[in-house]
Amino acid sequence: MLREFLVIDMNKKKIKMFVLVGLLIISCFMISGCNIQKLLKKTIINEIENRYIEYSQNITVEDIEQALIEGSNIAKSCTVAIRVIKSGGIITTTESLGSGVIVKRTKNYDNTYHYLVVTNRHVTGTNANAKFSVYLDNDNYISASLIRYDSTYDLALISFDSGILLNVATFCEEELNIGQYAIAVGSPYDIESFYNTVTIGAISCPQRMIQEEDLNGKMVNNTFVQHDAAINSGNSGGGLYDIYGRLIGINTWKLVGDPGDNFEGLNFAIPSTVVYTTFESYLKND
Template identity: 35%
Template sequence: MTMKTKRITVIGAGLFAGALLLFGLLSFSRGEKPGVKPVFADNSPAVQIPSSGLAVAEALQDAFRSVSDAVLPAVVEIDVVETKTVESSPFDSLPFFFFGTPKQEDRKREYSQQGLGSGVIVQHTGNTYYVLTNHHVAGSATEISVKLYDGREFKGKLVGTDERKDIALVSFESKENIAVAKLGDSDKVRTGDIVIAMGTPLGYFASVTQGIVSATGRSGNGIRNISDFIQTDAAINQGNSGGPLVNIYGEVIGINTWIASQSGGSQGLGFAIPVNNVKKAIDDFISKGKVSYGWMGVSLVEVRDEYLKALSVGDKKGAFVSQIFLDSPAAKSGIQAGDYITALKGKAVASVDQLVREVGDLRAGENADFELIRGGKAMKVTVKIEARDEKVSSDNGKLWPGFIAVPLSDDMRKELNIEDKKVQGVVATNIQAKSPAAALRLQSGDIITAVNDKKVSNLAEFYSALNTQSNKSIWFEVYSDGHFITTGKYKF
């Protein structure tokens, strides 16, 4: 043993002796008396809880444990790699600069970006298992890895993805038996229901949080999603996307998708896609590799009270047909721009988003009955639905009339600085590029005062003149920048 080793040993012995002395002093200071046995707190319950209340708490705890035990084996972590292409500056590489500026295609650089999200196994056929997740998690992935609750990992394959609903389906192969989650009925979800969110928030694998349903039917307009959403205060963070929202019966009722937050973290405002909104999509992904949407060929908008009054629809909820695609299923069936749709297949329309979703879920070739109000009169129209074609549905050249007409209210007069009360008509807004309105050189803010030389002073008169069956061509009289002008003719 070296001197250094001896010194360390002595110091250690000194510390041990000091500890014994300190323990003796502490024991003496307690004033313990011979024959008195100390009582420690851990020999009795920490809190005295009435047996009835404890039974309820334990039952609730057992319920959460049971749900977690049953569902977590079907919850997965999804690790993805995305390959992105960016355009670099010609000055990023000096040798290229010295020999001339690179061509446009030579400036493109690729880089890989890793990401993480959650998913839930919803179906399996033979050795193939299908995982439901979000489009923004796996929709652009070039590599996908699926990690199970027990740590096993599998190579994933993107089956299909859909940006409109922000969902994607991933598959992996396994000969072993793996848990599959049960899908519930999200139409039965009510505010106040107890829910559990599962997933991999911030990389913490297989996490479980609990809360209640704060609201249902929340709009997805802010994130450009056609779904309505279940709002919950169960903690949802980055990485939870694609994981399941589960009810107390262990059924998946939603897919966690986004949060409203000022900090970027959970503030009790999490949102999940109702599972009923994606059940058809799962089958479409497996059979076709994509979601098939029904299409009727109209542009729908929400309208305010002044609109409802001008259209003579009272206080009925519905969706306003601001424009219609020429030669579309709706046009062929007799639906017109200016119609107010109040029901589809006997179900009342509560919002534009609801109607868009329900039309999208209709099958091509299916006949659908619509109830609507036109000129203050109730009507029924049957439309034969077609499959949505992105090229057709985005062709503004077929969108008639190519603008949204709004009432010329007092507020609108002030905004447009129109003091002359003799000017009557409707205001053209949201002129669509390449549409008939754009071809007629209309501009947002123009006042349409006549259609085919027939004076119009409100929305009802405007749409009545616009949709006159004898019209083979249409032109407008317009008040613009203090001048009355007549457009060219649009021929059908």
């Protein structure tokens, strides 16, 4: 390897060329007993050394796949579907379908369980007199009630009772990073046909600031987790989880744009930290 340096003397208009022979440097490494195996682990591109990661043990593709399988199963076990029937008069009724995440479980005196479920406000609406139900697969619809909704973030909290022991989501307390796995679970389009569908992607931006209109029509700056795990209508209120099955967000919306824009993978979830802060008084242990 040769490197050439040009030194220009502007006064004497002379050019001096100095040549450094890289072979001498290589010889020094060999004489000093440099471990050539370590050098081979590094790649030089445009004289920039790429970083590499050494693991204490070998990780195979099968290991990653198994971790995703286990994380997905945990995520599915604490995600439910939601149906809301809203009456608009004597004749008119509308049906809203979405998903939700079980965030708390307490035991009733009759040995049944009382559950709290986080979902989106645009799924539940704000009318507590609407007919709410939670779907647990196999035509199992359970009556539910609206407990509270938030006016700033698109969040709502519902409750239901059941004799079935269901899993409760674990909130992720670690900082999110770009590129880490994101597992979305929800019931898109038809809650019975596609109950708890799993899609997998990556975190695109852990904290994306978006200006939006709150329930009162005021413009507010809200933070979202941007990711590219596929979500569709019906995923609203469903969970976004990490590879360990811990809750990192509540899927809320996706950027679609105008016809012909062809936007893909621009999906947004309300961070689990915001969810916990919003409903902290309900989620604390009694």
